[in-house]
Amino acid sequence: MLQQGRQEEARRKIRAHLTLAPYDGWFLHEAARLARRNGDLDTAQRYYQRALKLAPTDAGLLNGLGLTHYDAGCWSEAEACYQAALQSHMGYAACHNNYAILLHKQQRYHLALNQYRLALQSQPDYTEARYGISTLLAHMGQLQEAESQMQQVLQVRDADQRCRNSLGMVQLQQGNFAAGWSNYQARYASDNPDRFFTLPKLPIRYWQGEDLRGKTLLVRTEQGMGDEIQFCRYLTRVKTEKHAVKVIMLGSKSLKSLMVTLPHLDNYLTREDVQHTLPPADYWCSLLDLPQHFLNSTQPFSAHHPYLFSSAEQQARWPIEGNGKKIGIVWKGSSGHKNDSQRSLAHLSQFAPLFDLPDINWISLQKGAGEEEIADFPHIQPLGAQFTDYQDTAAVISQLDLVIGVDTSVIHLAGAMGIPCWVLLPAWARDWRWLENRDESPWYPQMRLFGRGQDEEWSTVITRIKQALQQQ
Incomplete structure (x- = not known):
């Protein structure tokens, strides 16, 4: 049943069996795993602890209990479990990886790096650990090695949009803008489990560099206020360099009075303004996808400073x-x-x-x-x-x-x-x-x-x- 994905039926069978045999170790372990995956962390913890009474040094049980504590935000308890599991089973790749994730989350970077390396030493084809170490190296500023690790992940999992997005940010930070902006589009990919946001389904085409002469472009803000302030410069450039006849921004209410000072912006609307009807436009684009269309210009970052004003x-x-x-x-x-x-x-x-x-x-x-x-x-x-x-x-x-x-x-x-x-x-x-x-x-x-x-x-x-x- 578990192999066929029939989890609810399996859970009922396991509970019925544990009523008759409350200390059956295999069934306790499976019950604990099911409860954790369903988010019932208290129940999972009780099952793991009951199973550990039978096998106090079982690394798999200790690792599972550690994951349960991690999911509950009890990080010191999770760390104690991971350490106990690794003491019982050195080279337990999955536990090294889980411990690394915890240390990374706690910003204990050097210790996390060691645990990721131990996971890969034990299991060189452990792709998830390789992705983990790549993001850690990026956070540590070791960008060249981070990129190398991400490229290795993508050789195995070419469709991994989460990794492609991370690679894009590393490439942008290194100044590799062509590849970086392209890969950074994975930030909103529908199959990226860590996507920053989801592109809305609008009844107009997404702009990918088509000729804008005589056309209207609608640009939608994304992420934070700083992003909107930094990248709104491209709205002016869409008008002056791409020759759009009209440029409309769909942005943030708290920025509206400022953004209307942006040169050549025809209209600035907030989500409240367009709750029911979008303004007419030929294309639309998410704000941070604009820079890639100016990479071949003499000034890819900005043509004019300043570009926002106060009277x-x-x-x-x-x-x-x-x-x-x-x-x-x-x-x-x-x-x-x-x-x-x-x-x-x-x-x-x-x-x-x-x-x-x-x-x-x-x-x-x-x-x-x-x-x-x-x-x-x-x-x-x-x-x-x-x-x-x-x-x-x-x-x-x-x-x-x-x-x-x-x-x-x-x-x-x-x-x-x-x-x-x-x-x-x-x-x-x-x-x-x-x-x-x-x-x-x-x-x-x-x-x-x-x-x-x-x-x-x-x-x-x-x-x-x-x-x-x-x-x-």
């Missing part, structure tokens, strides 16, 4: 006090971001070494998480907490001499407005858009990157920023 009237609503240099700061991103623990500062106080520099007026651009931390620093103007949309943020940024911040939408806005911006980048799992071994960005001419080394604390990065400010 004098809007700026007048946000007067900034002081006569010295004006520097805006942002120290946290969204807590929901999967790498937020690496990219955000723990507290505004980590910026404190900068605050004793003379003749600088500090302005908080922080909105949301962390904005309350400004209370401990009365000399910083707390404007960010008062923002209602990104046009408010833009009105303040346009008056600044410099923005210093972690990798968030605010630094993208500064870059899009042509305001000098210094960005603190994390040591681990750095985003693909910041190219490897670079302290500047082709996306934003006014930007300077301060990457954290893997053996550094944020305090060391902030010391480098302080020295750079003193040299200005």
